[in-house]
Amino acid sequence: MKWTLFGWLWPLDVVVDPLEDAHARSMADLHAHSFVRPWTDGEFHDMLTQPTTFGFVVRELTWGKARILGFVLARGVAGEAEILTITVAPDWQGHGLGRKLMDAVLSKAHRDRIESVFLEVDETNRPALALYRRLGFFQVGGRPDYYRDPSGRKTAALVMRRDLR
Numbered sequence: 335m336k337w338t339l340f341g342w343l344w345p346l347d348v349v350v351d352p353l354e355d356a357h358a359r360s361m362a363d364l365h366a367h368s369f370v371r372p373w374t375d376g377e378f379h380d381m382l383t384q385p386t387t388f389g390f391v392v393r394e395l396t397w398g399k400a401r402i403l404g405f406v407l408a409r410g411v412a413g414e415a416e417i418l419t420i421t422v423a424p425d426w427q428g429h430g431l432g433r434k435l436m437d438a439v440l441s442k443a444h445r446d447r448i449e450s451v452f453l454e455v456d457e458t459n460r461p462a463l464a465l466y467r468r469l470g471f472f473q474v475g476g477r478p479d480y481y482r483d484p485s486g487r488k489t490a491a492l493v494m495r496r497d498l499r
């Protein structure tokens with residue numbers, strides 16, 4: 335829960351729901367805030383219509399508004415799942431929404447009898463690494479010089495895994 339200027343009167347409430355195709359546009363807008371090479375709404379639409387993809391959206395529910403604050407998108411195949419992307423709106427980062435999204439996706443993966451969840455993360459992404467390690471992900475591999483930031487600096491991708499069974 336995030337507390338606003340009027341938080342002592344009105345804390346903002348959030349709700350986590352399954353992703354739907356109708357979220358593709360908002361997902362693309364949010365993604366563009368956080369990634370050097372953002373995915374388009376068309377790409378999200380294509381991913382959301384595949385039977386193997388699933389995910390969750392977190393929305394602010396205040397005074398009838400339903401702004402999308404973040405989402406996580408995953409794919410599950412043959413007992414394994416991969417986190418394709420996760421992002422939270424910049425002004426909402428650090429307020430527990432990433433944790434809520436990851437809890438939702440890990441719970442669904444567990445219900446679907448998925449045994450292991452994988453993801454890739456930039457070695458310099460401290461918030462994401464903190465989140466994943468807190469949830470029990472551990473490094474199982476790496477890809478040197480996998481990412482390139484806007485200044486041209488190359489960084490490694492860490493491959494992480496969380497076992498569910």
Ligand SMILES: CC(C)(COP(=O)(O)OP(=O)(O)OC[C@H]1O[C@@H](n2cnc3c(N)ncnc32)[C@H](O)[C@@H]1OP(=O)(O)O)[C@@H](O)C(=O)NCCC(=O)NCCS
Nearest residue numbers: 368420421422427428429430431432433455461462464465
């Ligand atoms: C990574 C991201 C999804 C995390 O979501 P979030 O809502 O900010 O994270 P939470 O508030 O749920 O915090 C989860 C953990 O990360 C830690 N954390 C959050 N922000 C942090 C920061 N700036 N530095 C260090 N740790 C941080 C929190 O302390 C918390 O750890 P704790 O449970 O031990 O206290 C979010 O920061 C984001 O959208 N980043 C941009 C996109 C991105 O990098 N996606 C990941 C690609 S792999």
